Amino acid sequence: MSEHRINTVRAILIMVLGAAFLAPAALPAAANQVPDQVLVPDQVLAWNQHAYNELVVGQGPFSVQHLAMVHGAIYDAVNAIDGGYEPVLVAPPAQPTYSKDAAAATAAYEVLLYLLPSRASQLAEYYNDSLAVIPDGQDEQGGINVGIAAADAWKAVRADDGRPGTPSFTTFSWTVGFGPGEWRPFADGLAGNNFKWIGDVDPWLVPDPSMFATDGPLPLGSGAYATEFDQVKSLGAATGSTRTADQTAMALFWSDNAFAMWTRIFRQLSTSQELSVVQNARFFAMLYLTAADAQIACFQDKERWGFWRPQTAIQQADDDGNPLTVADPNWRPLLANPPYPEHPSGHNCVSSSFVETLEDFFGTNQMSFSATDSRFGITRSFTRFSQAIAEIRLARVYGGIHFMTADANGAALGKHVAQYREGHYFQLISA
Numbered sequence: 001m002s003e004h005r006i007n008t009v010r011a012i013l014i015m016v017l018g019a020a021f022l023a024p025a026a027l028p029a030a031a032n033q034v035p036d037q038v039l040v041p042d043q044v045l046a047w048n049q050h051a052y053n054e055l056v057v058g059q060g061p062f063s064v065q066h067l068a069m070v071h072g073a074i075y076d077a078v079n080a081i082d083g084g085y086e087p088v089l090v091a092p093p094a095q096p097t098y099s100k101d102a103a104a105a106t107a108a109y110e111v112l113l114y115l116l117p118s119r120a121s122q123l124a125e126y127y128n129d130s131l132a133v134i135p136d137g138q139d140e141q142g143g144i145n146v147g148i149a150a151a152d153a154w155k156a157v158r159a160d161d162g163r164p165g166t167p168s169f170t171t172f173s174w175t176v177g178f179g180p181g182e183w184r185p186f187a188d189g190l191a192g193n194n195f196k197w198i199g200d201v202d203p204w205l206v207p208d209p210s211m212f213a214t215d216g217p218l219p220l221g222s223g224a225y226a227t228e229f230d231q232v233k234s235l236g237a238a239t240g241s242t243r244t245a246d247q248t249a250m251a252l253f254w255s256d257n258a259f260a261m262w263t264r265i266f267r268q269l270s271t272s273q274e275l276s277v278v279q280n281a282r283f284f285a286m287l288y289l290t291a292a293d294a295q296i297a298c299f300q301d302k303e304r305w306g307f308w309r310p311q312t313a314i315q316q317a318d319d320d321g322n323p324l325t326v327a328d329p330n331w332r333p334l335l336a337n338p339p340y341p342e343h344p345s346g347h348n349c350v351s352s353s354f355v356e357t358l359e360d361f362f363g364t365n366q367m368s369f370s371a372t373d374s375r376f377g378i379t380r381s382f383t384r385f386s387q388a389i390a391e392i393r394l395a396r397v398y399g400g401i402h403f404m405t406a407d408a409n410g411a412a413l414g415k416h417v418a419q420y421r422e423g424h425y426f427q428l429i430s431a
Contacts, residue, residue, distance in 0.1 A: 043101040043130055044074055044280035045270060047108035048263070050126045054116055056260045061195055061295075064259050064350065065163055068204050068285075068292035069154055070111045075285035077103035077150035081143065082278045086427045088205075088285065089157060092149035099143035100277045105130035106147025114155050161202035172196055174340055175306055180320045181220050181313075183306045183341040188332070194339045199299035204289045205421050209297035212416050214409040217307045217343045226324035228403045229317070232310045236400025238332040243398055248334070250391055251398035253371075253378045255335050258347050259291075262354050265371050272369070273362070283361055286426055290357050291350045294417040298349035298410060299340070307343040309333075310400055333400025344410035345402045348392055352414030355389045360422050 051070050055063040076087045080094040081103055094103075109127040113120060134140050160166045174196050176184050203209050218225040234242045236251075243251070254261070266287060270280055310333060313320065317327035338346070359365050370381035382388050389411055396402035 041101075041133060042277050042280060043104040043108075043134075044078070044277055044284065045267065046130060047074065047105060047112075047126075048267065048280075048284055050123075051108065051112065052260070052263050054112060054119060054123075056257065056263060060257060061259075061346070062198055063257075064288055064291050064295055065198070065201060066115050067259065067263075067288040069115070069158055070108050071281075071285040071288050072204070073107040073111045073147075073151045073154040074104045075281045076153070077107040077143075077147045078278055078281035080146050080150065084278065084429060085282060086425070086429060088289065088425060090150060090153040092146045092153075094146045095139075095142060097139050097142070098146060099134055099140045100281075102131070102134050102140045102143030103147040103150070104277065104281060105134075106144045107151045108147075110148060110151030111154060114151070158202075162197065162200045164197070168200075170197055170200060174303070177306060177308070180316070181217070181308055183308050184312060185339055186309070186311065186337045188336065195299065196303070196340065198295055199303050201296050203296055204292050205425055206293045206297070206417060209293065209300050212294075212297040212301075212413050213304060214301050214344050214413055216305045216409075217403065218405050220320045221322050223324060225403075226322055228405060229310075229313060229322075229325045232397050232400060232403055233314050233328070233331065235398050236310060236333050238334050238400065241334070241400075243334075247394070247398045249376075249378050250380070250395045251334055252376045253373045253380055254347065254392050254395040255399060256373050256375065258350055261371055261373070262287075262351065265369055268369055268371070269358070269362075269367065282426060286361060286421070287354055287357050289425075290353045290418050290421045291414075293421075294349045294353035294414040295346065297413055297417060298344055298346050301344055301409075301413065302341040302346070305343045306341050307406070309337050309342045310403060311337060313403075335399035335401050337401055342402060343406040344413055345393075345396050345406045346410065347396060348389070348407045348410030349414040351392050352389050352411040353418045354414075355385045356415045356418035357421070358385045360418065 047070070051067055055066050055070075059066065072088055076090050077092070078100045079085055079087055080091045081096060081098045081100050083096070105127060109123060109130075113123050116123065131140075134143075160168050162168050162170070174183065174194055178184070199209075206212070218228065235247065266284065270283060275283055311331065314331040315327060315329050317325040358367070365384050365386050367385060368381070368383050370379055372379040380391070393404070393407040393411055396407050397404055
């Protein structure tokens, strides 16, 4: 967290915290009675599902920037009550008896309401359902107040961070090139937002995303570039490729929204490992905050290099100055090209940050999990976290949208961001 943002939020909290703990929270009307024989659900998991429904489905590639904010507030609220780890941003005054579920639900509700005011009615319904299964009383209200304070802190410090809707948001487009190696868009690529603004968002944890800059693509005239060129040309073609059936399935499976796929995996791991409310609060915050910074650093690096996609490279190989590459003007990739430069691979940036964080959180690489892509009816299973990132590095080549160096450098970038977070955040408070 940069020093100027920390100073800003500290000043705001002097006013916010006092108000939050002196006045009752303004809440939607709710029955707020616990039905007989109903177990109190884990409200971190409950609100992760709500955030998935409201953010991932509608916001696609940049949903992790908002998931980071939601779960950062949840973590600081729950952790303030538990007191086991250092806060990320703020530790509101709390008693250990306060309801952690009320704190989690309130923090999530307040942040999502801030992000999605048009969804106020649906969010209030979610919130009423949460409060209805939490026992009434002083501890519930204490948890609510902690949740409000944590959410207010996160809203304040991210009020002008470069995201859409904030004052410093810009809508600049990527630089379009015309020479060898320079990126250009595709008439047959994915349409919609080009997401260039992601690289301009203030980081969440790291001091400067540029500290994770990669060495960039291989030189166009090199033999190594020609080897990667031939690899993606052969394996990544829409028709006439040398892919096996399993390699095609791998490419299609990992073409799903990365944050949708990984969130389903996270929820499966949370359940299978029987994580507590406190553990879930830290688990999801670590994952999304790390990935948000990895994505920012990744998109900065895409702008830095502005490298062309394999489709352009293969179709225009006669102009690349490399005698070892052979052009094919009709070549098309298996997957449609995203509307931004090739290097480094965004999927690998964020997925590698997830894998490194999962290994850090659980203290092991060995963990069984599986996931299903309902679009194609494909299920893939793993016994190690590292198997997933190994697949993703290959899958983007099989899909025809990345060279292997972009995948390798993206994976290294994401891992380095996670390693920075490991050394600076979510530290145990020593007794």
